[in-house]
Amino acid sequence: MEKPEKLIVDGKRLDGRAPDELRPLKIEAGVLKRADGSAYVELGANKVLAAVYGPREMHPRHEQQPDIAVLRCRYAMAPFSVEERKRPGPDRRSVEISKVTREAIEPVLFLELYPRSVIDVFIEVLQADAGTRTAGINAAAVALADAGVPMRDLVSAVAVGKVDGTIVLDLTKEEDQWGTTDMPVAIVPRKKMITLLQMDGHFTGAEFKQALDLAFNACERIYEAQRQALRERYAIKQGG
Amino acid sequence: MVEVRTGDFVVPGDFLATTEEFVPGEGAYEEGGKIYASSTGVVLVDARMKRISVFSRVLGPPTLKRDDVVVGRVDEVRDQSANVYIGVLRGREDRELPLPNLGMIHISQTHTGYVKDLAKQFKPGDIVRARVLNARREPVQLTTAGDELGVIVAACSRCRALLEREGTKLRCPNCGNVEFRKLANDYRQGVL
Amino acid sequence: MYEIVSSVKRNYIADLALHEKRLDGRTFDQFREISVEKGLIKSANGSARVKIGKTQVLVGVKIEHAEPFPDTPESGVLMVNAELLPLASPTFEPGRPDENAIELARVVDRCIRESETIDLEKLGIKPGEDVWAVFIDIYVLDHDGNLIDASALAAMAALLNVKPPEEEAWTLPEFPIQKRPVMVTVSKINGKLMVDPCLDEESVADARISIATTEDGSICAMQKGGTGYFSREELEKAYELARAKADELRQHLR
Numbered sequence: 001m002e003k004p005e006k007l008i009v010d011g012k013r014l015d016g017r018a019p020d021e022l023r024p025l026k027i028e029a030g031v032l033k034r035a036d037g038s039a040y041v042e043l044g045a046n047k048v049l050a051a052v053y054g055p056r057e058m059h060p061r062h063e064q065q066p067d068i069a070v071l072r073c074r075y076a077m078a079p080f081s082v083e084e085r086k087r088p089g090p091d092r093r094s095v096e097i098s099k100v101t102r103e104a105i106e107p108v109l110f111l112e113l114y115p116r117s118v119i120d121v122f123i124e125v126l127q128a129d130a131g132t133r134t135a136g137i138n139a140a141a142v143a144l145a146d147a148g149v150p151m152r153d154l155v156s157a158v159a160v161g162k163v164d165g166t167i168v169l170d171l172t173k174e175e176d177q178w179g180t181t182d183m184p185v186a187i188v189p190r191k192k193m194i195t196l197l198q199m200d201g202h203f204t205g206a207e208f209k210q211a212l213d214l215a216f217n218a219c220e221r222i223y224e225a226q227r228q229a230l231r232e233r234y235a236i237k238q239g240g
Numbered sequence: 241m242v243e244v245r246t247g248d249f250v251v252p253g254d255f256l257a258t259t260e261e262f263v264p265g266e267g268a269y270e271e272g273g274k275i276y277a278s279s280t281g282v283v284l285v286d287a288r289m290k291r292i293s294v295f296s297r298v299l300g301p302p303t304l305k306r307d308d309v310v311v312g313r314v315d316e317v318r319d320q321s322a323n324v325y326i327g328v329l330r331g332r333e334d335r336e337l338p339l340p341n342l343g344m345i346h347i348s349q350t351h352t353g354y355v356k357d358l359a360k361q362f363k364p365g366d367i368v369r370a371r372v373l374n375a376r377r378e379p380v381q382l383t384t385a386g387d388e389l390g391v392i393v394a395a396c397s398r399c400r401a402l403l404e405r406e407g408t409k410l411r412c413p414n415c416g417n418v419e420f421r422k423l424a425n426d427y428r429q430g431v432l
Numbered sequence: 433m434y435e436i437v438s439s440v441k442r443n444y445i446a447d448l449a450l451h452e453k454r455l456d457g458r459t460f461d462q463f464r465e466i467s468v469e470k471g472l473i474k475s476a477n478g479s480a481r482v483k484i485g486k487t488q489v490l491v492g493v494k495i496e497h498a499e500p501f502p503d504t505p506e507s508g509v510l511m512v513n514a515e516l517l518p519l520a521s522p523t524f525e526p527g528r529p530d531e532n533a534i535e536l537a538r539v540v541d542r543c544i545r546e547s548e549t550i551d552l553e554k555l556g557i558k559p560g561e562d563v564w565a566v567f568i569d570i571y572v573l574d575h576d577g578n579l580i581d582a583s584a585l586a587a588m589a590a591l592l593n594v595k596p597p598e599e600e601a602w603t604l605p606e607f608p609i610q611k612r613p614v615m616v617t618v619s620k621i622n623g624k625l626m627v628d629p630c631l632d633e634e635s636v637a638d639a640r641i642s643i644a645t646t647e648d649g650s651i652c653a654m655q656k657g658g659t660g661y662f663s664r665e666e667l668e669k670a671y672e673l674a675r676a677k678a679d680e681l682r683q684h685l686r
Contacts, residue, residue: 032574033486034521036301036335045474049573051519055301055338069338074518074526079569080476080492088515088569089528108252110269110278114301117338122519122526126490126571127473145252148300150278152269153253190253190276227251230280234297235249313436327436336433336522367439393439402443430444432437 003178008164013175015044019168022158022218027138027229029146037147039229041139044172045129047081050139052147055117069114073102075136077125097133104137104186104196105144108152119149130176131159134184137196142226146233154226156219157186157196160211167207169214181207185215189223192216244292246285250277256292265293302332304375310382311392311432312343314366321346322362324370324382330432342379345370349383350422361422367393369424369432390424392431402428434523438635445636446622455633460626461673468585468684470593478594478607482586482684485630486576488520491568491586495597495607498565500556508555508563512541514570514583521575539655540570540584543613543644547652549591551608557601564602566591577631580642580655581681584615589685613652614681615644616674620660625670627677641667643674647682 007014017023023044032038035051042048058064075097079085090098105121121143123136134157141155161171163179176182181201187194203211244256254277256268264270265286267279277283281296304310304326312326324343345368350361361384362368369392370382384390394403394410401414405427410419448454458464464485473479476492498509514537516524529537544550555564568590570583594607619629619637629637638660644653651671656662662670 032488032519033576034574035519036522037298038519047473049519053518053522054336056336056522057339057341064339076517076526078473078490078492078571079513079567080473080479080494082475085494085496085567085569088513114338116340120518122517124517124519124571124573127475145280146298148279148296148298150267150269150300151252152271152276152278154251188253190255230251231249234280236247236282236297311436311440327433333437367436393443428443430441430447432440 004174006164007175007178008166008168013163013168015172019166020214020217022170022221023172025222025225027142027225029142029229029233035143035147037143037145037149039139039142039146041135043131043135043170045127046125046132046135047127048132048135048139049124049126050136050143051122052119052140052143052149053122054119055114055149056120058116058118064116067115068111069117069119071102071106071109071111071119071121073098073105073121073123073140075101075123075125075133077128077132081125081128097136100196100198101133101137101140104157105140105155107193107195108141108155108188109144110150110152113150130171130173131184134158134186137186138222138226142229145230153188153190154223155186155195156189156222156226157184158215158218158222159184160215160218162201162203162207162211167210167214169218183211183215185212185219187216187219189219244283244285246283248283249281250283250294251280252276252278256283262290262292265291267294267296268292299332301338302329302335303338304329304372304380306372306375308372308375309369310343310372311367311369314362314364314368316364317359317362319358322358323379324368326380328432330369333432340378340380343370343382344379345382345384349373349381349385352385360420362391363394363397363419363421365395366391366421384422387425391421392424392427392429394419394421404428434635438632441632442636445633449622449624449626452624454626456630460624461677463628463677463680464630466585466681466684468589470589476590477597478590478592480586480589480593482582482589484578484582484628486574487578487582488574489579489582489586490571490573491583491590492571493590493594494567494569495594496565496567497557497562497601500560500563505560506553506556506563508550508552509565510541510545510550510552510568511565512537512544512568512570512587514540514572516572516575520572524575535655535657536579536583537570539580539615539642539653540568540587542653543584543615544568544587544591547611547613547644547646549588549609549611549613551610554604554608562601575631577634578617578628580617581615581628584613584644585681585684588612588614592685611646612682612685613644613646614678615642615653616677616681617642618670618673620662620666625666625673627673641670643671645675645678649675
């Protein structure tokens with residue numbers, strides 16, 4: 001695709017959204033049989049699956065921690081999830097995303113409850129349209145709750161950025177590619193702790209603050225959708 | 241702040257009460273004088289005990305506790321005890337156990353009666369059903385005393401064919417070898 | 433832990449088989465419930481998700497430019513890859529495809545290639561330099577047994593879902609599909625043959641035979657697995673079973 005002349009026309013983005021509008025979001029908990037916990041997230045054209053196994057015995061044994069559980073995260077993209085087929089297997093990008101995802105999630109877990117064990121979080125991107133790491137974190141948080149792993153809180157995440165000089169929420173592939181700035185953020189919603197923040201591009205100090213405001217607001221909505229997914233799976237149905 | 245009531249649906253991180261009013265029970269934790277949910281489920285307010293907990297609707301990790309029935313594999317038989325690798329908590333076969341998953345059956349906990357030779361009760365590779373006596377110790381203390389507890393699958397120590405029950409003995413259908421075990425009453429019935 | 437569970441269940445499943453029964457109450461020639469959904473992945477040229485019972489496999493097909501193989505300079509290229517994702521089973525580990533993943537990919541590859549399902553000769557662009565490559569990526573999402581049949585069915589459904597690339601180099605009216613092979617796996621437990629083994633059955637089976645047949649009943653690929661054996665009579669019976677069931681499974685490709 002060639003660069004469009006403008007990414008924002010009359011205050012509307014190419015897909016018709018307002019700058020502070022999230023793409024359609026769908027979250028479902030408990031979608032896989034074998035996994036101990038699982039969740040599926042659709043955010044616009046993103047389709048992401050997350051599964052949790054454990055806490056279980058850690059292999060290789062020398063990586064066990066005597067006093068806490070180890071959290072392992074693996075983010076991966078399906079070969080058919082992107083425009084040009086991606087070769088299977090980890091690349092530098094997915095290794096980095098796996099690391100920051102783990103660091104975004106770890107603060108909400110009680111790892112001290114399961115010494116020498118491992119909690120595995122697997123995130124698979126089935127269809128990608130920018131924002132897969134944040135969609136993956138949203139799915140992972142619900143999958144962990146679905147696995148019944150004790151948690152201090154959930155984790156909600158979203159990307160914000162700058163396109164045509166405007167601060168926008170939840171960038172699409174085109175906005176990510178042609179815009180000036182991309183900043184994925186993960187927030188522990190109840191305590192407002194930021195557990196993931198990456199940024200590339202350019203923000204003034206004022207723009208940075210505005211972007212954070214957008215991210216915090218959007219995470220509230222994402223958090224509600226995460227709660228709703230768990231409620232649908234686990235709330236006692238009235239009269240049922 | 242909204243008051244949380246019994247039956248309310250909560251997810252991890254939801255505020256439940258302050259520590260001045262309540263103590264955190266199951267599925268809840270305390271931080272900075274406040275009590276929050278740590279699991280997904282419905283709130284249970286025990287006004288008498290001043291305890292607030294979350295009745296989890298999610299089957300979480302299968303952690304072992306006293307009187308749980310487990311199924312495992314005998315890994316080593318010594319003079320006084322047998323070491324068991326605990327595979328599953330009965331009823332939760334869908335899920336792996338967190339550590340510790342090593343158990344131990346002391347010779348005095350093998351049988352309701354007196355046992356002289358442990359090597360005639362268990363052999364390495366046997367699959368046993370046992371009850372947890374103490375899950376706080378490591379290895380986890382187990383017992384096979386009782387009719388429904390003991391070996392449920394055993395292989396011939398000579399040729400590894402599965403042994404068949406013949407009264408109180410086991411016989412190898414392959415080589416005719418006769419062996420003894422502390423058997424569960426449903427030896428090789430396919431039940432965990 | 434899984435060896436422990438299956439060593440306890442082994443006898444039970446074997447005894448059931450002797451009495452012509454199965455764990456979930458199915459008959460020997462009965463599949464679990466099958467669903468096929470096409471076109472879920474917009475970033476792929478074709479895609480399909482197949483569920484057989486609780487087993488779930490997603491297949492994406494991508495069509496891209498590639499260099500031809502030197503011995504077939506005018507033919508397109510077919511590549512089949514399978515990933516046993518670690519989220520699909522507690523026993524699958526991250527990392528390079530292991531022998532099971534490679535076997536799965538190669539069996540599905542043979543099923544599609546040997547039946548000449550895709551007319552690869554039509555997929556040349558510039559002889560010796562540029563041809564169309566068809567990538568079939570098998571993504572196993574949930575493993576509850578019989579991955580071979582689910583993967584082969586998903587691959588076939590995804591191929592039938594292919595929309596050719598929107599490029600000038602693509603000159604064919606449509607994606608050239610000539611056949612609809614279907615793979616059926618027959619498991620042998622305690623001397624009894626049964627189709628569509630679930631995971632518990634798979635873990636106690638002596639052997640399995642997977643047979644791919646096309647619409648006319650002819651065989652295009654087979655693979656025997658497991659440490660047990662088949663007699664000649666058993667094999668012939670397995671073929672009859674596979675052929676009959678293939679017609680049933682093919683209905684889901686419409």
